[in-house]
Amino acid sequence: MSQSVGKALQILGRLGDGPATLDELAGALGVHKTTVLRLLRTLADEHFVFRDSGHRYHLGARIHELSSRGLDQRExxxxxxxxLAAFNREHRHTTHLSELIxxxxxxxxxxxxxxxxxxxxxIGLRAPVHSTAAGKVLVADLPAAELAGVLASVSFAPATANTITDADAFHAELGRVRAQGWGHDREENERSVNCIAAPVRDASGRAVAAVSVSVPNIVLTDERLLELLPSLLAVTERVSRECGWRPIIDSSRGRPA
Incomplete structure (x- = not known):
């Protein structure tokens, strides 16, 4: 493999763990900054990476485009x-499956x-973690160090008047998500649209995806949306079991811990 290609792939792999500065990338690769900058410019020209206003590099749109083309191969x-098709037929509302990037x-x-x-x-569209029910579910499951790295890159920009724009308030929200086992978006990402989400887990117990259902207020109130929670949690449990997850039963409560 070409040394330059190898280094470029290492850069993409490092950015897959979260945004990074030029200095951080050079340190991770063990090469001079000028070499990394040259590779980054080439990757940016092809939209594989982009640089934000804080001079941190992120995976770019081309990565997500290629990812979307391979979606049918994702287990x-x-x-x-x-x-999801059965859930959608029964309840008739917009249903998403999401992953964290x-x-x-x-x-x-x-x-x-x-x-x-x-x-x-x-499919293929990205959305912020701090304003979406699925985002809350997926980041709430991260280990503390990984969560800190992700949230360091969150701008907490307001999408609506209800968006959580404070890091401390968001941490408190994640605590509620962990305790209840599902996430809630109360017109936080789109005006007049509410959403609930629950995690899909793999054999290790890690949340690898989230299933969410989103409904405009004119179709269903937020209170009525919450009535779909039992069905949503049943769906994510079935999918999780097929992904290899086996819940630990809390004998004191007779349900998964």
């Missing part, structure tokens, strides 16, 4: 597909609602 998407989620599957209201989301 969790294939496993989840029939379960750095400080954002990426929609890896979407089933449209059965009414005349369509949401702007699409």
């Amino acid at each position: 969790v998407r294939s496993i989840a597909a029939p379960h 750095g400080p954002e989620i990426v929609y890896i599957d979407k089933l449209e609602s059965h009414d005349n209201v369509r949401m702007a989301s699409r």
